[in-house]
Amino acid sequence: MKGRPIYLDYASATPVHPKALQALNKTIHMFANPGGLHAEAVAAKRVLDDARERIAAHLGCKAREIIFTSGLTEANNIALIGLARSLELQKRSLKDTHWIVSSIEHSSVLECFSEIERMGGTISHVEPDAKGIVRAERVAELLKPTTVAVSVGWGNNEIGTVQPLSAIALVLRAHEKKYNTSVILHSDAGQAPLYRSPQVHSLGVDLFSLGSGKLYGPRGIGALYVSNKVSLAPIIFGGGQERGLRSGTEDVALAAGFAAAFDVITIEREAEAKRLQKLRDDFASEIVAHIPSVVINSDLKHTLPHMLNVSIPGERTGEYLALQLDHAGISLSTKSACDEGNKASHVVAALGGPEWRAINTLRFSLGRNTSASELKKTINTLQLLIAKK
The missing domain is CATH 3.90.1150.10 (Aspartate Aminotransferase, domain 1)
Known part of the structure; x- marks a missing residue:
């Protein structure tokens, strides 16, 4: 052809969208560590904070609820394995916990649940209907008093079905009230933010994974929304950046490019x-x-x-x-x-x-x-x- x-x-x-590339190129020279005290570091921190605030605005959440990651896979791991480790640190045996995940998730989610199962957790897989939709009533049928988390991707990465997250969230909230417990709703956003408004409170999610490379931004960066309801433990150790959940010096230029891409997709x-x-x-x-x-x-x-x-x-x-x-x-x-x-x-x-x-x-x-x-x-x-x- x-x-x-x-x-x-x-x-x-x-x-990469031209405006994201422009933002990346404009800040690529900012090599200073944003954790430093000198003027160059402060300037880098300002760009990083601005990117975080813009992404938070698009999600309808607070900037402090956004942590930067290296992409979707890492965001999913920090969310799910981080939740399991947090329960362990609270002296709760994972053998007493039940987790639900959609059977049609990306491998970066399913493999996390395989690891949680190896750690002692009990896993249930919720099946979609014949059209690929994970119905809230099917999630409800699997809930137990010991259920601690449910993970359902927003827009499926293979067949594109948009899952009814808000309906699933309502089921979880009713379950919490009935059993006086807490059930965390995690979602891998995939590419749904390109074409659906990603307001986290409307969706009802507690953990929300994003990848810049799926949203016309530069690869090598993603983000995780962590609601105040959630307690996570780190799975990467070091200098304690990103609220202690993702150690490692943040990449200011990638964050700027990610934010610029998010600005564009929201407008378009x-x-x-x-x-x-x-x-x-x-x-x-x-x-x-x-x-x-x-x-x-x-x-x-x-x-x-x-x-x-x-x-x-x-x-x-x-x-x-x-x-x-x-x-x-x-x-x-x-x-x-x-x-x-x-x-x-x-x-x-x-x-x-x-x-x-x-x-x-x-x-x-x-x-x-x-x-x-x-x-x-x-x-x-x-x-x-x-x-x-």
């Missing part, structure tokens, strides 16, 4: 969501019209507007088709990039259906530079690949 490559893998990583959110939803819905209609027996792996009415996950029947696996599309100049994934080594998608497998459905998946994720002409070329190329004998 001639011309520039067609990039349809925004769910894996987004390009409504218009971009509408634009991409029309592109995605038209694209989905064309796929259904031209590819026999294709399965759409979500209810698009409850899916982030830039994502479309499909399963294509036949002997050609999703991985084969993705590689052939890449050869034709079209970049996309079959599932989460972190899970590309696995044969089948655990997310699509959780939806039910025949075995091939979870193996023959393609994840199309659109973004700021996606055009209708690019999607038309993608459909034509995919048709030719499937028609090959």
